[in-house]
Amino acid sequence: MLIEKTVSGFLDEVASNSAAPGGGSIAALAGALGAGLTSMVCRLTVGKKKYADVEAEMQQLLRQAEDIRAEFTRLIEKDTEAFNSVMRAFSLPKDDDDQKNFRSGAIQEATKSAALVPLQVMELCERTLPLALEVATKGNVNSVSDAGVAAEMLRAACISAALNVRINLGTIQDDSFVHDTSLKAKSILTSVDQKSVEILHHVNAVIGSNIRS
Amino acid sequence: MLIEKTVSGFLDEVASNSAAPGGGSIAALAGALGAGLTSMVCRLTVGKKKYADVEAEMQQLLRQAEDIRAEFTRLIEKDTEAFNSVMRAFSLPKDDDDQKNFRSGAIQEATKSAALVPLQVMELCERTLPLALEVATKGNVNSVSDAGVAAEMLRAACISAALNVRINLGTIQDDSFVHDTSLKAKSILTSVDQKSVEILHHVNAVIGSNIRS
Numbered sequence: 001m002l003i004e005k006t007v008s009g010f011l012d013e014v015a016s017n018s019a020a021p022g023g024g025s026i027a028a029l030a031g032a033l034g035a036g037l038t039s040m041v042c043r044l045t046v047g048k049k050k051y052a053d054v055e056a057e058m059q060q061l062l063r064q065a066e067d068i069r070a071e072f073t074r075l076i077e078k079d080t081e082a083f084n085s086v087m088r089a090f091s092l093p094k095d096d097d098d099q100k101n102f103r104s105g106a107i108q109e110a111t112k113s114a115a116l117v118p119l120q121v122m123e124l125c126e127r128t129l130p131l132a133l134e135v136a137t138k139g140n141v142n143s144v145s146d147a148g149v150a151a152e153m154l155r156a157a158c159i160s161a162a163l164n165v166r167i168n169l170g171t172i173q174d175d176s177f178v179h180d181t182s183l184k185a186k187s188i189l190t191s192v193d194q195k196s197v198e199i200l201h202h203v204n205a206v207i208g209s210n211i212r213s
Numbered sequence: 214m215l216i217e218k219t220v221s222g223f224l225d226e227v228a229s230n231s232a233a234p235g236g237g238s239i240a241a242l243a244g245a246l247g248a249g250l251t252s253m254v255c256r257l258t259v260g261k262k263k264y265a266d267v268e269a270e271m272q273q274l275l276r277q278a279e280d281i282r283a284e285f286t287r288l289i290e291k292d293t294e295a296f297n298s299v300m301r302a303f304s305l306p307k308d309d310d311d312q313k314n315f316r317s318g319a320i321q322e323a324t325k326s327a328a329l330v331p332l333q334v335m336e337l338c339e340r341t342l343p344l345a346l347e348v349a350t351k352g353n354v355n356s357v358s359d360a361g362v363a364a365e366m367l368r369a370a371c372i373s374a375a376l377n378v379r380i381n382l383g384t385i386q387d388d389s390f391v392h393d394t395s396l397k398a399k400s401i402l403t404s405v406d407q408k409s410v411e412i413l414h415h416v417n418a419v420i421g422s423n424i425r426s
Contacts, residue, residue, distance in 0.1 A: 003221040007242070008286065010220050014249035015282060017256035019355075023362030026246050029220070030366065033239050036227035043230035069228060073221065142232075145380040149236030149373040153243065156369035159413070160362040166420045167358040200372070207379045 002077055024079035024114075027160035028121050032072035034153035035128050038065040041135040041143045041150070054138045061131050068128050072157075075121055079164075082114040108173060115168035115181055118161035122188045125158035129195040136199050141206065148203030155196035162189050215290055237292035237327075240373035241285050241334050247366035248282035248341050254348040254356045254363070267351045274344050281341050285370075288334055292377075295327040321386060328381035328394055331374035335401045338371035342408040349412050354419065361416030368409035375402050 002010060002021055014021055042062035045051045051058070089106040093099045132154060136147035165185045169178045215223060215234055227234055255275035258264045264271070302319040306312045345367060349360035378398045382391045 003224075004219050006217050007220055007223050007289070008216040011216075011245050011249050011282065011286060014246060015252035015256070015279065017253070019253070019257060019359075022253065022356070023250060023359040026250060026362055026366065029246070030243065030369070032224050033227060033242070036224050037236060037239060039228035040230070040232070040235065043228070044232060066228065069224065073224060076220070143235070145376040146232075146236040148376045149239055152369040152373045152376075153239065156243070156365040160365045163358040163361045163365075163416060163420065166417075170420065203376060204379075207376065207383065 002080060003073060020080040020083045021076070022080075022083065023160055024083065024118050024121075024164040025076045027118060027157045027164060028072050028075035028079055030153045030157035030160065031121055031125055031128070032069050032076065034125070034132065034150045034157060035065050035069035035072055037146050037150035037153065038128060038132045038135055039069060041139040041147050044143050045135070045138075045140040048140065051138075051140065057134070058139065061134055065128065065131050068124055068131075072121070072124055075117060075124070079114075079117045079121075082110070082117045085110040086114050107171070111168050111171050112174070112177060115165050115172065118164035118168075119181060119185060121161035122158050122165070122185060122192070125154045125161070125192050126188050126195075128154050129192060129199070133195060133199050133202075136202055144203050144206045148200055148207075151196045151199035151203070155192060158189060158192040215293060216286060233293040233296045234289070235293075235296065236373055237296065237331050237334075237377040238289045240331060240370045240377060241288035241292055243366045243370035243373065244334055244338055244341070245282050245285035245289065247338070247345065247363045247370060248278050248285055250359050250363035250366065251278040251341060251345045251348055252282060254352040254360050257356050258348070258351075258353040261353065264351075264353065270347070271352065274347055278341065278344050281337055281344075285334070285337055288330060288337070292327075292330045292334075295323070295330045298323040299327050320384075324381050324384050325387070325390060328378050328385065331377035331381075332394060332398060334374035335371050335378070335398060335405070338367045338374070338405050339401050339408075341367050342405060342412070346408060346412050346415075349415055357416050357419045361413055361420075364409045364412035364416070368405060371402060371405040 039062055042058045045058045046055055089110040092103040092106055094103050132147055132150045136144060139147060162185050169182060172178050252275055255271045258271045259268055302323040305316040305319055307316050345360055345363045349357060375398050382395060385391050
């Protein structure tokens, strides 16, 4: 399992001459880092007298962020599996028409799955950003930069996943699948971009009020 | 060592109720992922007949990207160490004026170091993006989305590191240090933003020419 490798070993694997894990798994990992930082700020807020008013809300945000982090973590693996399935379909025999048809159908199915995994990453990013906004505005102010980093990781995860959705759509012949998936991806991208910019502005305003530059 | 933890264990550590590893180390990790993907695209390009014209260039880009990846990887650890040094300085005794002065000086020095580590991350992002642009435009076109993800990771790493530079500048009393560091960070942010947007446009154009959405 990729997530059982050391961070150092995972980075070596990314940099290796194998296409997997590639951008899709990295997008899921960036999402998991964003959700993880959101959880961290929740945990650095709960139990503190100064933040007693938001204690219950932070506890709830923490549960949600941890559930999402687990989903992102599963998708790190799933994206690489989906990519490998596409490669396996391409390597099916194509000696006669029956084989060619079977292979072509298998490639189409595997590529659809490979497009849907990064779409799931995008959906998770969209679900996590409202949590990151809450912790950025109501959580422990000493950790406000961490909430900002969470937002940046989620935005980068979403844009990265979108590239992986689109590159897979390029070889899918089912027009309505391409159309629907593409529309969903565009809508999520817009929403994630707006929300992450909102968080970054807030975080920069809080930090900026403390420095004299 | 953080990088000797499993990916799964590292994510748990990020999400835990300890402030380190926090946004600064995550920024360095995102940078390492960006450099790693850049290396991967180089390795998926070299040795291929179709890309014989750029073979030497890709070999050189690979060496540069791998050197930078090693530096980013060191900074994952170094950022957490710098943060812990600030915490240790804050916990020094402050029973009399001598102790207070010593403690205050130690806090200032440790915080300067904690600002300079993310500044190094930013400088590395600025050095890596031209490599990512080369691989996006000249490398294996099948991996163009990975070059795009590399650019996104580097941009997110840089913006994240900038937040960590700025939050540390907030408590530094040396005005010329604050001024100089802040200027450097702003200049890098502008350059990194431009370059990463340029790469993303290119990648989207290449991918977009293949899909009918």
